[in-house]
Amino acid sequence: MIYVRQLDKVRQEKPLLFSYRRCPYAMRARMALLSCGIDFDIFEISLKDKPKQMIEISPKGTVPVFVYKDLVLDESIDIMNWAAEQKNNTSIKINPNDLETIKSLIKSNDGEFKNKLDLYKYTSNKEASLKIRYRKECEVYIRNIDEILETQEYLLSNKIGYLDIAIFPFIRQFF
Numbered sequence: 001m002i003y004v005r006q007l008d009k010v011r012q013e014k015p016l017l018f019s020y021r022r023c024p025y026a027m028r029a030r031m032a033l034l035s036c037g038i039d040f041d042i043f044e045i046s047l048k049d050k051p052k053q054m055i056e057i058s059p060k061g062t063v064p065v066f067v068y069k070d071l072v073l074d075e076s077i078d079i080m081n082w083a084a085e086q087k088n089n090t091s092i093k094i095n096p097n098d099l100e101t102i103k104s105l106i107k108s109n110d111g112e113f114k115n116k117l118d119l120y121k122y123t124s125n126k127e128a129s130l131k132i133r134y135r136k137e138c139e140v141y142i143r144n145i146d147e148i149l150e151t152q153e154y155l156l157s158n159k160i161g162y163l164d165i166a167i168f169p170f171i172r173q174f175f
């Protein structure tokens, strides 16, 4: 993985990821690509001044955006799935028996939990009681994750996998 500073210096034959360091969606995409041994360039964007090259290929303006030849993926889960398809026996290969659990946990993570997390994080400390209420609402979700991890090291087994990589950047934001 190489950080590029100028988009006009990017080599076309290599995958390029538009990313933002602290974005949890970009984190899961980076981790998935790295854990599958994919060689890619990365361009760190400013959310306040998004590159026009990125908006041209993905007008919705969110990161991560992955570009490789004619392929444009602008949803983090699609990038994870693409990475997982490239090589056999990677840590993020999905066991078909786990598919429904994975889908359902990611759905509640990216939906309900992320909404509550943003409310908790972006409520000012001056509004203490409101902030505590949002924190407690997040804790319901965190407790569920915690219970799973009482009996095994990772979310689906004792080995890191797809679901761990998809979810950990959001849990990190909570603490």
Ligand SMILES: N[C@@H](CCC(=O)N[C@@H](CS)C(=O)NCC(=O)O)C(=O)O
Residues within 6 Å of the ligand: 020, 022, 023, 024, 025, 026, 047, 061, 062, 063, 064, 074, 075, 076, 077
């Ligand atoms: N569903 C998208 C969500 C990506 C997303 O919301 N990324 C945020 C950064 S964490 C973003 O780019 N927001 C646009 C902005 O803040 O202008 C995905 O999974 O890739």
